[in-house]
Amino acid sequence: MAKTYAGKDIEIGFDMKRCIHARNCYLKLPRVFDPERRPWVDPDAASAEEIAAMIRTCPSGALTYSRLDGVEGEAAPGINRATVVENGPMALHGNLTVKGETMTRATLCRCGQTKTPPFCDHSHAGAGFKATGEPEPTGKDAPGDDPGEACQVIQHENGPIEARGALEITGGTGARVHRGTRAFLCRCGQSNNKPFCDGSHKSAGLEVPGDG
Template sequence: MAGTVEGEKIEIGFSGRHCIHSRNCVLGDPRVFVPNAPGQWIHPEAASVEKIVAIAESCPSGAITYVRKDGGPQEQPPVVNTVRIRENGPLALHAEIMLGDENFYRATLCRCGASENKPFCDGSHTKSGFTASGEPALKDTPALDARNGPLTVTPTTNGPLKLEGNVEIVTGTGHTVDRTQRTFLCRCGHSANKPFCDGSHKREGFVG
């Protein structure tokens, strides 16, 4: 499910393909994002543009997007590209993401191997009992010359997630795990060196 809802001052977009149903939007303002509504469930006029912008930009999966029509600033890429490692859950990316022919700023990508919506997370980590620390060991890595810019994300065939571009991998509590311009992150769920790939996908016969 995907589409846009036009308001007088803001257009709200929704992508079911990206959504992980974290309910950030509903908790942000249930008047704008009405849960379990039989028909139209997004109501742009029910809150201020600034409130809707704040809710959209806090959506970790990027399922909620917006286009301002009031002359205000549109969403911008972050000053620092980050991959946040969710405890027992997905990788949350915030960057100028280029994935195939798609461009967006926020995404939650599967690292348990069980998602039926790869490379995106669909919540399967909960049902599969996936466990992985959100606080892996830290590396002593030098600061990058630049911390933003395009980040090319490539789910390799039956293998890891390849990231190319300036990126900082951080724990759930914000500590820096690694600073790099090229890395391979596990998405089969079996690496002994999570979040990094260690080749386990070959042994486990991962398909995705």
């Protein structure tokens, strides 16, 4: 559950279990986000607009916000997009449903070592996970994707993550890898066709929960 920090014009939420320590918050707004201070978040140390703009750059969605000044909150972009991070997770941005919760940003584990599936918890760094951030295009470019359509992230027990709904997958440079309405994504770290599942989780003995 996210901890909240309420200020005059904005309330900031922080979910430690989803944080991948990208440090966007501290590097961009250190007067608001200071891990050496307690409490480490000061929602009145910058304007609500500055804080909201910074939070929208948090790739994992660990930081969220609610405006208390009558301004609308964060809206999902028109296209659901997943960016493959070299030697790291897959960063999703869009109209997402994960574990029954609606969100606009999430980073999904690809290394198979996370303690908070399906989310990345930065375990890939200690595990020495290696995977390209520029996969070969699949040639799949499904027509008729509905802008704004929700993408549901589904965990299959001891298996891959299924992305069901319109989703565009790109490499780190923005080059399109895949576009369609259904994709099975590797989360065991062993696929020879990353970021897609190729069944390697079976021989790898992956043990992860499903969504039931």
